[in-house]
Amino acid sequence: MSQHQEKARIIRFEQLSGLNVRITLEAPLIAGSAEAGQFVMIRTGSGQDPLLRRPFSLHQTSSGGQIQIYFKNVGRGTDIMAHAKVGEMLDVFGPLGRGFSIADDKPACLVGGGLGIAPMLFLAKIISSLGRDHSQDLIILGGRTREDVEPLVDDFKQFGLALHCATDDGTYGIKGYVTDILRSEQLAENTQIYGCGPDNMLEVLHQFSSSRHLSCQVSVESVMACGMGACLGCNVDSSDGDYLHVCIDGPVFDTGDLAWNS
Amino acid sequence: MSQHQEKARIIRFEQLSGLNVRITLEAPLIAGSAEAGQFVMIRTGSGQDPLLRRPFSLHQTSSGGQIQIYFKNVGRGTDIMAHAKVGEMLDVFGPLGRGFSIADDKPACLVGGGLGIAPMLFLAKIISSLGRDHSQDLIILGGRTREDVEPLVDDFKQFGLALHCATDDGTYGIKGYVTDILRSEQLAENTQIYGCGPDNMLEVLHQFSSSRHLSCQVSVESVMACGMGACLGCNVDSSDGDYLHVCIDGPVFDTGDLAWNS
Amino acid sequence: MEFVKDHDPYPDLSVNIGSLELQNPVMTASGTFGYAREFEDLVNLHRLGGIIVKGISLEPRAGNPPQRIVETPCGMLNAIGLQNVGVDRFIAEKMVYLKGIGVPVLVNILGDSVEEYRQLTERLRGVEGIAALEVNISCPNVKKGGVAFGTVPSTAAAVTEAVKKAADVPVMVKLSPNVSDIVEMAKAVEGGGADSISLVNTLIGMAIDLKRRRPVLANVIGGLSGPAIKPVALRMVYQAAAAVDIPVVGIGGIESAEDALEFILAGATAVQIGTANFINPRVSEEVVDGIGDYVKANKLASIRELIGALEV
Amino acid sequence: MEFVKDHDPYPDLSVNIGSLELQNPVMTASGTFGYAREFEDLVNLHRLGGIIVKGISLEPRAGNPPQRIVETPCGMLNAIGLQNVGVDRFIAEKMVYLKGIGVPVLVNILGDSVEEYRQLTERLRGVEGIAALEVNISCPNVKKGGVAFGTVPSTAAAVTEAVKKAADVPVMVKLSPNVSDIVEMAKAVEGGGADSISLVNTLIGMAIDLKRRRPVLANVIGGLSGPAIKPVALRMVYQAAAAVDIPVVGIGGIESAEDALEFILAGATAVQIGTANFINPRVSEEVVDGIGDYVKANKLASIRELIGALEV
Ligand SMILES: Cc1cc2nc3c(=O)[nH]c(=O)nc-3n(C[C@H](O)[C@H](O)[C@H](O)COP(=O)(O)OP(=O)(O)OC[C@H]3O[C@@H](n4cnc5c(N)ncnc54)[C@H](O)[C@@H]3O)c2cc1C
Ligand SMILES: Cc1cc2nc3c(=O)[nH]c(=O)nc-3n(C[C@H](O)[C@H](O)[C@H](O)COP(=O)(O)OP(=O)(O)OC[C@H]3O[C@@H](n4cnc5c(N)ncnc54)[C@H](O)[C@@H]3O)c2cc1C
Ligand SMILES: Cc1cc2nc3c(=O)[nH]c(=O)nc-3n(C[C@H](O)[C@H](O)[C@H](O)COP(=O)(O)O)c2cc1C
Ligand SMILES: Cc1cc2nc3c(=O)[nH]c(=O)nc-3n(C[C@H](O)[C@H](O)[C@H](O)COP(=O)(O)O)c2cc1C
């Protein structure tokens, strides 16, 4: 797992909704070695404040040496990035962490909620390119409202997998949660669930999958300083009472390995 | 002396040379009450680093409520400002300090070196509008090289006062220092000298004027935190062994009031 | 929010620092607000909780030579050297204006010996318009070889006792953060009779000019203030407030209502705003507004509900 | 500059910390560089002056629950809780790689009692590849009610003595900045037999989550590091270096060659880079390059000319 620190030029900037932005970067070394579910650490400004890099899932990579991130403007660092311009450079470091471990021959169910949709596009591409029957594969996307989901739908449709959407307010897809769709679907017995989204969604995914004896991998978040196992700052509770570190043991974990105690 | 804190919109941005920038701001309250030689404190960014405001002389004000500053990109704060865009807002606070005290009926000799040219434009306008004979008035501008002087010359010419220029490398005006011009001129006995520029230039101005028993006012710099007399951080040595504070006792001083001990 | 703000009764922001009543918990810190008049164009001074003036000594002090200040990452160092006009001119020239503002004025005092603190306090007795004294003990104790009063519990207690005995107004003692054990210091001045504690003063720091290979400040070392020190200040306020029974006033890197509210949660009855006054001269009044908005938005009966309300 | 850089002989950057010879003064600070292997893709590890590994204790430690870190203005707080694999696994699993890098490896050690420090040192005796020990005394002394060893001169000296007696390599003692008098601490560990001193460890701070009205860190308090603390660190290094005869290593907020050179001017023989490794994983090597450029541009015979060369 080799890592690279690149000064990456912004070659495309998409304001997908009021606060959600997608940035395409020229980062050939990272693009060349990334796996779905891995992340990058980005320096949002050039000064000493905000000090730390910010972690973002790889949303997509291209064979042309490009990577995409899809993020929401939620604070100081993402606000600076949301005002970046095409042609500017971002200091990007990655790919980092353990991505999804692809269960080659199991039907796949991808569940992305809110900004958790970000890593699912990369994963959908990988899944769709597996040389096997895709009729049982399924993608479920959800968000609070239309603009959290709709702008991304076309990108997912290109892979030809079944796609369902849900919004909390019913402005796009069904009114309800991604987990409502999940429950209403007839999943094959050996379906592998892959999820990313807010903690409460991940917890429901865990309960759902464990009650049906399905294997479920989720990408989780934690505050990070280094992103590479050096600071030990990103721990989460594991199911056996110990700690796991999101940046090196994850960000993708089997839900069974994590403690769900909220 | 009333002070105002304004969110001022940038309405014009001029890159006068590689590092020298002139910014025009909409700041009607400041424009309405400013005097030549006064300055403003500008917050260069929106974050906590760089923390302090930066002081800039008022380069010009217009009756239309605009102010101009002319500055050089020398560090973190000015670098941020040098990348500002038309339409953005700057938090400006002023007018501050004591400006030039205009000796109404004395012939005026204005000497600006480098960025010290900045306050001289405002002063030239005031001097030129005095209802008296201007044939003995004189403006001397200097800089290291052509681009430090030439871009400003037209603005000064509009006032119709005699204008001489010098550059260290001779690429514009005479080759030499502003003080060389000063020495070669026949100054009226009661000439009032007004100067702004690097410390060594100001010291020569002081020596020149005191040897000829001329009165000389100069605008000096010091590091500042508040710009308004609250922090007591901006002291300089006075001629009587005490301290003066640049932001409230100055920035314009009679050279005789300052200690010149370099 | 605007609707609530316009029509609701003004929220109860008043706090008591012992017998000292403040209409709200926002004061301006010593040495960062001049003698208040400097800010009259920009701040509605009568809306502040209190004003603390620049430190006053028995005799006038010229302060340190330039350069006195330097910016540091998210902070600044100052070595003003306690420049002030001395107590006599302070009373004659500054108090007239200050007492007319209509909010409590706290006079920050400093000295080089216990005796100097005592004399200074005597001199300020009976002066109209002084609501309280704030005792700056981060000063070198000349008798003890220049070690600051504020780093030795016994001398801090001695200064406190001397001032308290001579004072006719409440005494707030301002602690130095440059100590191993802030709790010990807080208890020492409480033991010495302090009516309240304020903390923190500046952290001692230094900056070097690599080009000239010299210290940036003529005084070599200076006091670090601003956002950079906020985590240290918040920790010390939390520890001190838990350890003493007298009210604690929080100081250090406060720039916003959120910052102020964090100090209050940590146990501060009130706060002081220092360096932020330089960056945003209007900040003190804006923090009052922000705290008011918070109290309303969270439907608190009073800001006092929040003091020390941190769940640990 | 490029011309000089390409063709001149490599400048003399070597320094001696007592008997410990470094090819240059740039080390990586404990707890911020993992066990070095994490950085092998990004840094030419063999170009560093030295590598200091994450603090090791006698028994493995799980560390604190999440949340362990939080960003602050120009800094960060950490409350990792000294998580480490314990000395046995450290020797078995980590030393093999570390000793192959070819630069001095310093092992940072910590304990809850003088006896623990002693046992740990014994355990590390004779282990191949250890160039020196760095003793972290910013740890709670469980026998003395949890007061850190590093804030009481006598206990700091006692730890130093115990480690020094048991060690077969040079002993560097790492000082805590959370003290009233850094000079007293520096002298205490010098008296205890330390071969060198490194400073500073983190300043104790705190952050509060206003929305949840709770401390951000599960551990409530944490250690402040990064550019925010640089002025305090620089001051302490300057004071300590002036007070002791053993070499001093500067730590705190170093992000660039300029920062490192300032610490050297202040009296540091070498420096350690901590938090900056997280922001720019390549920083340590870049600082080595930058110091080399400075030595050449200023035509110094050796970086050693600059140690303590500040003109005051
Ligand atoms: C492995 C990983 C992958 C991620 N992928 C994405 C993604 O693809 N798209 C996306 O929009 N976001 C993603 N995040 C979250 C993203 O890192 C945070 O939104 C970002 O760091 C916030 O920075 P800020 O400066 O704007 O916010 P701040 O001003 O620092 O804080 C705003 C809010 O964000 C939270 N936050 C701050 N730092 C972090 C952090 N390091 N990790 C998690 N939360 C944080 C704070 O607790 C606070 O509530 C990911 C996080 C992790 C750990
Ligand atoms: C009353 C007054 C009027 C001024 N008018 C002008 C003007 O019209 N045009 C112009 O270009 N400059 C002017 N200056 C200087 C200007 O304030 C500094 O160039 C600016 O503050 C540098 O900020 P920075 O963040 O870019 O530099 P920094 O990165 O902070 O430092 C770069 C260099 O600038 C010096 N410097 C930093 N802060 C100050 C300060 N507050 N005052 C003086 N020097 C400083 C530093 O010592 C350093 O050498 C004036 C200064 C004063 C005091
Ligand atoms: C320029 C300056 C001057 C100061 N003068 C004094 C003083 O005279 N007396 C005093 O007790 N504190 C003085 N202080 C300390 C402040 O009152 C305050 O305790 C400190 O700056 C921390 O708060 P802040 O981070 O909000 O600035 C001064 C601080 C600054 C920045
Ligand atoms: C995440 C983290 C973990 C640390 N762990 C240790 C440790 O185990 N032992 C130790 O002596 N210091 C430890 N430190 C302190 C650093 O080595 C260093 O002294 C401090 O961070 C100041 O330097 P900086 O500002 O360059 O980070 C740690 C610091 C950080 C940020």
Ligand code: FES
């Ligand atoms: S973020 Fe540093 S170890 Fe995970």
Ligand code: FES
């Ligand atoms: S800059 Fe604060 S008093 Fe002059």
